[in-house]
Amino acid sequence: MNPNAHQLWRAPRWALAVLLAVLGMLGPFSIDTYMPAFSGIAHSLGATPVEMQQTLSAYLFGFAFMSLFHGAISDSLGRRPVVLWGLAAFTLASAGCALSQSIGQLVFFRAMQGLTTGAGIVVARAVVRDMFAPAQAQQVMSQITIYFGVAPAIAPLVGGWLFVHLGWHSIFWFLTGVGIILWLANYRFLPETLHRTQRQPFNARNLMQGYWQLGLDPRFLLLALASGVPFNGMFLYVLSAPAFLGGHLGLAPTQFFWFFMFTIAGIMGGAWTSGRVAGKLAPKKQIRYGFLIMLSIAIINLVANLLFQAHALWALFPIAIFAFGWALMVPVITLLVLDLHPERRGMASSLQAFIGSSANGLVAGLIVPLVMHSTVLLAAASLVMMCVGLTAWVYLHHHWPAIGRSAVHTGLSAGG
Numbered sequence: 001m002n003p004n005a006h007q008l009w010r011a012p013r014w015a016l017a018v019l020l021a022v023l024g025m026l027g028p029f030s031i032d033t034y035m036p037a038f039s040g041i042a043h044s045l046g047a048t049p050v051e052m053q054q055t056l057s058a059y060l061f062g063f064a065f066m067s068l069f070h071g072a073i074s075d076s077l078g079r080r081p082v083v084l085w086g087l088a089a090f091t092l093a094s095a096g097c098a099l100s101q102s103i104g105q106l107v108f109f110r111a112m113q114g115l116t117t118g119a120g121i122v123v124a125r126a127v128v129r130d131m132f133a134p135a136q137a138q139q140v141m142s143q144i145t146i147y148f149g150v151a152p153a154i155a156p157l158v159g160g161w162l163f164v165h166l167g168w169h170s171i172f173w174f175l176t177g178v179g180i181i182l183w184l185a186n187y188r189f190l191p192e193t194l195h196r197t198q199r200q201p202f203n204a205r206n207l208m209q210g211y212w213q214l215g216l217d218p219r220f221l222l223l224a225l226a227s228g229v230p231f232n233g234m235f236l237y238v239l240s241a242p243a244f245l246g247g248h249l250g251l252a253p254t255q256f257f258w259f260f261m262f263t264i265a266g267i268m269g270g271a272w273t274s275g276r277v278a279g280k281l282a283p284k285k286q287i288r289y290g291f292l293i294m295l296s297i298a299i300i301n302l303v304a305n306l307l308f309q310a311h312a313l314w315a316l317f318p319i320a321i322f323a324f325g326w327a328l329m330v331p332v333i334t335l336l337v338l339d340l341h342p343e344r345r346g347m348a349s350s351l352q353a354f355i356g357s358s359a360n361g362l363v364a365g366l367i368v369p370l371v372m373h374s375t376v377l378l379a380a381a382s383l384v385m386m387c388v389g390l391t392a393w394v395y396l397h398h399h400w401p402a403i404g405r406s407a408v409h410t411g412l413s414a415g416g
Contacts, residue, residue: 002130002198008191009131017140019189020127021147022182023083023120026090029178030059030117032155032260034171035241036253037163044168047103055103055110056239057365062114064357070122071350072210076202079123079130079346080192084183086119091179098172113175118353120182125349129338130193135279141331142275146268156241157257198343210347219403220340220348221355222396226287227333228356230294230389232363233382234263234323239364240372248375249312259316266320270327283332283404284397290329291390297321298383302376310375322382336404 002008009016034041042052074082093116096109128140162170200206214220237244237259245251245259270290277286301318337352338345363385371377396403 002193002195004195008193013132013136013140014143016131017143018147019185020124020140021144023124023186024144025147025151026120026178026182027063027117028151029155030090030094030113030175031056032151032238033159033162033175034168036156036160036256037168037171038242040163041106041168045100045103045106047106051103051107053365053369054107057361058107058111059114059117060357060361060364062111063118064114064354064361066115067118067122067350067353067357068211069350070119071126071346071348071353072207072344073202073346074123074126074194075200075210075344075346076206078192078194078199079127080186080190082119083123083186083190086116086123087179087183087186089116090119091176091183094172094175094179098169098176118357122349122353123346125334125338125352126346127190127193129335129342129345130195134335134339137335138278138331139275141334142271142278145271145274145327145331150264150268156260160253160256194346200344207347210344211351214341214344214348214351217340219396219400220337220351222392223333223337223340224352224355225392226389226396227330227337228352228389229359229392230291230326230386231330231356232359232367233294233298233385234319234326235360236363236368236371236381236385237319237378238263239368240378243372244375244378247373248310249315251312255312258312259319262316262320263323266323267327270324270329271331273324274328274331283336286332287329287393287404290325290327291386291393293325293328294322294386295390297325298379298386302379302383305375305379315375318379322386332404 038052041047041055042049070082070086090113093109093112096112097106100106100109124144125141128137128144131137132140158174159171162174200210241256241259245256246253251258274286297318301322304314304318334352338348341348367381371381
């Protein structure tokens, strides 16, 4: 934690949470805003469904790759420069998407968006721990998750409206405008939170030592898997939204927002609960409750889809409850990851994002095309994703039982 943190931000804590959350929202906005225009873009550019899927996969893999470096660079150069340069590059990439005249150009600029968007969410996590003690950090991380959860609900509505009234190019001009506004807001308000005494040398040897240190730490890898892979238990439904909502549930595009509203309500509810119990409930118990909720509802969802024809009246609720369980545990796991190696919080955030984003990319490119045609397969894949994360956590709990054992152990204490 920065020893001068109380001097760097004098406004209310929630205001910093909003600023950091909006940075994190840029990623979901970049994914979900253009999804309602998939068919329109394909028709305009003469692209096949497989080629359109590549615009999503290119973004996700670009995000995953550059996530390796955003946080690590911020450990050396500071948080603020990485955020500002990332936002500037994202803005230019969004303009490139808007000006694209072929599917190849769009795939390229979508990859550029992915390479730059991660600066926001990766560095934002490190800023939280720079500025707040553990209990306060969990509360702020929970607030960020709440605000972050709004993006996937709003983005398809904004994208659908822009596509219908102004055409698909307007979606990327909108993202260009968002990039400009965010750059100006962060240039004006975001302080440099990395204390000069905590900066790492900026050279290849030091970076490789850091990656080696974290990459060979089984605790780090297991925590990253425990938080990142279960997310795909609900994310695969988002990626399969056109087939799941339109094909299986028979919803019109104008009704898709119900799915996003239910899911985001689950995320926001879980994050709010996580913030309320910060410093009161042992982190390990909170994580256990999150996995218990996800496991129970994933099994119920699979059984229901095996026995009954999926219907909108009930098929959306399991996903929302799953989202609640994930959001209940993820702020805690994220802080445990950041505190494993306090001197390399930026790099830890980078690698955590890389693992999660790599899983997202694999799900988008490989799993979703295999399971999107069946609600049973979707439910089974969701359960498998959750079980991967659960297995990682159970193994960690067995071999390092002290991690997250109590509020005292992790430094959590009540804080405003």
